[in-house]
Amino acid sequence: MNNAQMNAMMDVLCPMHVLVEKDGTISHAGPTVQKICPPDSLVGYSFFERFAVKRPKGIRNIEGLRKRAGSKLHISLLDEPDSDLKAVLVPYDADNGKVVINLSFGISILDGVRTYALSNADFAATDLAIEMLYLIEAKSAAMDASRQLNLRLQGAKIAAEEQAFTDTLTGLKNRRALDHVLARLVSTGASFAVMQIDLDFFKAVNDTYGHAAGDHVLQAVAQIMVEETRNADTVARVGGDEFTLILPNVASEQMLLSIGDRVIERLQKPINFQGNACNVSASIGTVWVKEGHMMNAKDILSDADMALYQSKNSGRSCQTLFEDTDQNADSDAQSTWEVSNPKPTPIRLRSARRVNFDSF
Amino acid sequence: MHGLINRSVQNYVCDTFGHDVWGQVTGSADLGFTEIEAMMTYEDDVTTRLIDALSLVTGRPRDDLLEDIGTYLVSTPKLEGVRRLLRFGGVTFEEFLLSLDDLPDRARLAVADLDLPELEMDERASGCFELHCRSAVSGFGFVFVGMLRVIADDYGALVLLDHETGKNGIEKVFITLVDKDFAQGRQFDLGARVG
Structure with missing residues (x-):
């Protein structure tokens, strides 16, 4: 095989090769390597006038390079120091010192193709460069589609959480759930009770022992409330340390008061968290809505709140039962605050919506 | 079949006939949902049901519609990636x-x-x-x-x-x-x- 035939063969097999003479002069260059260099800038010029060896370091001439035959080289174009080509040198004719240096874009194939506007024909038919480009593009498209799906799923998750009825920390119902239950009971005109429960001294627990302790207390409190109520009752956490109980089918005032007493009693026992005794207690405000009432949810909750504040004002750890003279036609028509001794006797708050402060 | 294929059908229907028709198609195919996720997998028969429903809703033969979908896949600028790949x-x-x-x-x-x-x-x-x-x-x-x-x-x-x-x-x-x-x-x- 003569030189011309050899060069023609190499141009097909390795279109990015250069043939370098003993003195380092390039005597032939493959079609693709010519594309990445300025026109007519290779043949007749020294290899080191066009290329720099980045790694291994310290190779400045063809003698040094020849010693690295067969191993991987990192090379850049002298005019473009940022370029990164892979290369391997193979002795071509040991007698006269000729070598073949074959180049490749390696991992920077996409940049190479873009920078030099290369096409399929610029790569050997067996080169995996095209498959590599195909994969980069296909994978990017697939990743993009997956990313969009993830974003949509995340959006759906947030929406689902907003529509959820459960308080994630305690497993109790949340305010949304409470509103639904309350609205249903109000619309049927059935008898039920609403109990607002505020934890006392909860902030002190948080401040002293940290949020983890606070969370633990809330979970323990939730557990107690669930244990002290019936299955048909709704126990909701409606704020940081605020809970609301909805109790349908209330038989008697005594029943309500005894639930309140038990909750207060149990919450007064210290809750252990990592060896620390966390002390809280509860203030309760209760409204008993009688059958056939004409009250709306907002008024019921505001009555319960008012009873709750009464408990707070009366020294905490007690409960106040709100009594509405509109509901109880038989009871005393005179609107009064009736504050009795707290614990164990419940405080009664009468008709707070038509309160007569003078008589207080 | 894969969501990518079913999603292509959805894109084709929405771009060619509009969202209303797509709504009718998913209803007629009894899918129970209207949005197809490209990166999820669906039962094999979903594609067939969609094509049958599309034929019913538009009154056009299945074969014509399928050929149209093929044309759409590689010609719509939205899916330039398919043509390139x-x-x-x-x-x-x-x-x-x-x-x-x-x-x-x-x-x-x-x-x-x-x-x-x-x-x-x-x-x-x-x-x-x-x-x-x-x-x-x-x-x-x-x-x-x-x-x-x-x-x-x-x-x-x-x-x-x-x-x-x-x-x-x-x-x-x-x-x-x-x-x-x-x-x-x-x-x-x-x-x-x-x-």
């Missing part, structure tokens, strides 16, 4: 045709659970090709008819296409390459940025 198959149209054998494997490289119909390309005589297609969706061969028409144009080749369904359910697409250099064709820039 196909063009990676070969420098010339003939090379591209022969690369269709590998298409299902190539697709799986990109999306591991994407199962395309089984494809086999035979070169019968010079310039005469036969694409065999076996799919869970009957008529899928028509998708390739639509697709090949556009891709041939992309390469600047002039072709005749014909479709036949064998007794065993295997569909055949006959491709006659009349002139491989009929027109200039579209440039394929290997490193182009898509999307």
